[in-house]
Amino acid sequence: MHSLETDSTYSWIRLGLTLLVACIANAGMWMIITIMPAVEAEFGTTRAEAAIPYTLMMIGFALGNFLIGKAVDRFGVTLSLILAALGIMAGMGIAILSNSIFMLSVGQLLVGLGSAVGFGPLIADISHWFVKRRGIAVALVASGNYLSGAIWPMSLAGVLEDSGWRTVYLVMILATGLGVIPLALTLRRQVSHAAKDAAQVASSLNARSVGLSPRALQYLLGLAGIGCCVAMSMPQVHIVALCVDLGFGPAVGAEMLSLMLMGGVASRIVSGLVADKLGGVMTLLIGSVLQCIALFLYLPAGGIVSLYLVSLVFGLSQGGIVPSYALIVREYMPAHEAGARVGFVLMATIFGMALGGWLSGVIYDLSGSYQLAFINGIVWNGLNIAIMLWLLTRSRPRAPRGIATA
Incomplete structure (x- = not known):
């Protein structure tokens, strides 16, 4: 028989909250694609140079899946989410202040590292709360990455056109701080030993x-x-x-x-x-x-x-x-x-x-x-x-x- 903790009403509530976190935390990896033409125009770079921040973001995202995953095992998902959110916000802050592709790339590396918390680490965490329906639970949390890519670039297209890419990043800093951190506090409960x-x-x-x-x-x-x-x-x-x-x-x-x-x-x-x-x-x-x-x-x-x-x-x-x-x-x-x-x-x-x-x-x-x-x-x-x-x-x-x- 399954544990009373798994596949419970709380498990499904936690799944909904986790999916919401994933939709916010993954936004950073999609926004750099959206702002790339504006960055290329502002800094007067080639297309290849304008793609460097994206490349470093993906490197950070890859490493973050492993490093933050280890942190979740040791410290739990709440602390890991809060620290990752602060990392995303810091990375976007560096990007806003950047006056070169190099500085923007450093910011994006940090954004990628923090954004990874919305993928593998959240998938690993939700997997503990389901047995019978673990497959669909994991699939829904993983879908947060794609949903984020469908929601945020489209939602902020008007901001990008009217106010520029730095304002877009400022909005994302606020969304991350006001969204991920409070939601992280709702996930403090851990599955029993x-x-x-x-x-x-x-x-x-x-x-x-x-x-x-x-x-x-x-x-x-x-x-x-x-x-x-x-x-x-x-x-x-x-x-x-x-x-x-x-x-x-x-x-x-x-x-x-x-x-x-x-x-x-x-x-x-x-x-x-x-x-x-x-x-x-x-x-x-x-x-x-x-x-x-x-x-x-x-x-x-x-x-x-x-x-x-x-x-x-x-x-x-x-x-x-x-x-x-x-x-x-x-x-x-x-x-x-x-x-x-x-x-x-x-x-x-x-x-x-x-x-x-x-x-x-x-x-x-x-x-x-x-x-x-x-x-x-x-x-x-x-x-x-x-x-x-x-x-x-x-x-x-x-x-x-x-x-x-x-």
């Missing part, structure tokens, strides 16, 4: 069936995460450039990217429901196979209608992949290390996105088209599928009967 100990028993049994230590399995999942996200990055990072090359213009590419993100939110929710029935490994395998098929569909797609359709299919296929890693960590690894373990694997997926975006650009420069870049993504996707198939054949995780799990 008894519930975590019971979860430890279940994960230990699953881990022994695989025959790998938690550290070895963590590294294997990190490699799988790099593989799937190198593949995932090709359409997400380069769809606008592909549309420009085909003569459709950047606005069409931006619409296709939005379609992907909306499909990704739907995919995350459906994948969460599937994971509650089939487990994390099988759910990730299904998503990875569907993503691979979608990448193949991009190869013959050259018309505007076909690209819209394939972009929607791609979004619907890949959204549930990254949250599934958190579920696998919880199924196979110690509960009291969830923050650090989930953070490490999600850090690997973010680095995979960065590597894939760069690799696709290099392949395009060398070959003159994106065909080989899509094939490169398919090969990396195959690595992910192979690892998931290996895990699936070694173990089918089950919570032991009669044990309260968390």
Whole structure:
């Protein structure tokens, strides 16, 4: 039987509060994309130089998933959220005062580091409060990242046009301080040690069936995460450039990217429901196979209608992949290390996105088209599928009967 703490009314209330925090805390990683043209114009830089703050923000975001995840394990989610919010606010303050791309980049590194609290660390925390519905709970919190990207840039577009990007950042400082910090105080309650100990028993049994230590399995999942996200990055990072090359213009590419993100939110929710029935490994395998098929569909797609359709299919296929890693960590690894373990694997997926975006650009420069870049993504996707198939054949995780799990 399950612990009375998990899948309770409080668990669902906490889920709603956590999702709200995620929608605010993740805003920093999307706002830098929105203000990039204004920054380029103000500082008189090249497009590549204007992208440096975004690159450093993503590095900070990747590292923050691991470092803040460890902090959540040790100090709890409330203190970690408050410190991360202060970091976001400080980073945006530096950005507002910046008079160079370098100073803006330093600010964005700090923004990325703090914003990470809204992804892996929150996913790890909510996973302790659900057993029967852990899949959908994790998927909803992970969707906060995409929802943030849909809400904030659109909401602040008028502020950007009328008052400039520094005012946009000032609004985000206020939103972070007045939103994240009070909400963090509502999440002070922690799951009991008894519930975590019971979860430890279940994960230990699953881990022994695989025959790998938690550290070895963590590294294997990190490699799988790099593989799937190198593949995932090709359409997400380069769809606008592909549309420009085909003569459709950047606005069409931006619409296709939005379609992907909306499909990704739907995919995350459906994948969460599937994971509650089939487990994390099988759910990730299904998503990875569907993503691979979608990448193949991009190869013959050259018309505007076909690209819209394939972009929607791609979004619907890949959204549930990254949250599934958190579920696998919880199924196979110690509960009291969830923050650090989930953070490490999600850090690997973010680095995979960065590597894939760069690799696709290099392949395009060398070959003159994106065909080989899509094939490169398919090969990396195959690595992910192979690892998931290996895990699936070694173990089918089950919570032991009669044990309260968390």
